[in-house]
Amino acid sequence: MTIRVDDGQTSLPDDEHGVESEYGDPEDRFGTADFEVDRPLRPVNWNLLTADEAMAEWTDLDAWVDWLRLSYGLPPTVVPPYWHRHDELVWELSALHTHWLNAYDCEGTPSGPIGWHRDFAEASNRLREWVSTAGCRLDRDRRTRQTIWPGEAPRDSGGEVEIVDRYADFLLFVHEDVAARRRVEERVRAAS
Numbered sequence: 310m311t312i313r314v315d316d317g318q319t320s321l322p323d324d325e326h327g328v329e330s331e332y333g334d335p336e337d338r339f340g341t342a343d344f345e346v347d348r349p350l351r352p353v354n355w356n357l358l359t360a361d362e363a364m365a366e367w368t369d370l371d372a373w374v375d376w377l378r379l380s381y382g383l384p385p386t387v388v389p390p391y392w393h394r395h396d397e398l399v400w401e402l403s404a405l406h407t408h409w410l411n412a413y414d415c416e417g418t419p420s421g422p423i424g425w426h427r428d429f430a431e432a433s434n435r436l437r438e439w440v441s442t443a444g445c446r447l448d449r450d451r452r453t454r455q456t457i458w459p460g461e462a463p464r465d466s467g468g469e470v471e472i473v474d475r476y477a478d479f480l481l482f483v484h485e486d487v488a489a490r491r492r493v494e495e496r497v498r499a500a501s
Contacts, residue, residue, distance in 0.1 A: 350407055350410055350411050350414070351407075352403075352404065352407055353366055353370075353403045353406075353407060355396075355399060355400065355403065358490065359490060359494065360487045360488075360490035360491040360494060363483075363486055363487055363490055364483065364487050366403075367393070367479075367483045367486070367487075368483075369406070370399075370402065370403055370406055371393070371479060373402075373406045373409070374388060374392060374402055374406075377402075377405075383433075385440070385445065385446060385447040386437055386440055386441070387433055387436045387437050387440065388402070388436065388440075389440055389445035389446065389447070389450065390447065390450070390472050390475040391445065391450040391472060391475065391478060392445075393478075393479055393482050393483075394450065394452070394478075394482060395439070395443055395445070395452075395453050396453070397439045397443075397453060398436065398439060398440070401432055401435060401436055401439070402436075404432075405428075405429060405432050408425055408428060409425055412424060412425035413425075439453075442454065444469075447472070448471065448472050449469045449470065449471055449472060450469065450470055450472055451466070451467060451468060451469045451470065452466055452467050454466065
């Protein structure tokens with residue numbers, strides 16, 4: 310990260326990729342805006358999130374993944390544009406995000422960051438393998454391939470899709486995910 314000093318004032322650089330304008334104040338990025346100081350970090354179980362929790366987690370994770378790929382110069386063979394459409398990548402990146410938040414917590418241990426980097430190197434290998442298996446590329450994506458076991462009905466694997474606007478697809482994906490969670494919540498409320 311580059312810090313700019315103007316007239317004795319220290320400030321973060323303007324984000325040339327639009328992250329600041331899309332996610333607000335850089336100091337509120339990476340999940341820090343909704344921290345409760347007395348509450349410890351917790352892993353994110355994407356299967357159990359409410360619609361509102363999912364919206365917050367998707368926003369935080371997307372901002373952090375964008376920071377991660379830019380800060381570490383990660384190629385699409387490690388973090389592809391449509392990472393959000395691959396469960397295995399979401400779970401891995403979400404775990405890395407939580408680990409990073411913990412490693413760089415002001416009350417954490419001084420060795421936390423080096424532990425995160427060690428684990429990040431290992432996770433990068435897993436990400437690379439999953440991206441390769443799924444067939445993700447910079448300009449095209451397809452669903453993660455799934456083996457059909459004997460007796461299971463064939464699944465629509467869909468074909469490759471061209472990636473035209475990554476962020477627009479992310480917004481659509483999150484909108485659909487949150488709407489599906491709201492429908493489940495409404496059914497649960499109606500059944501009560």
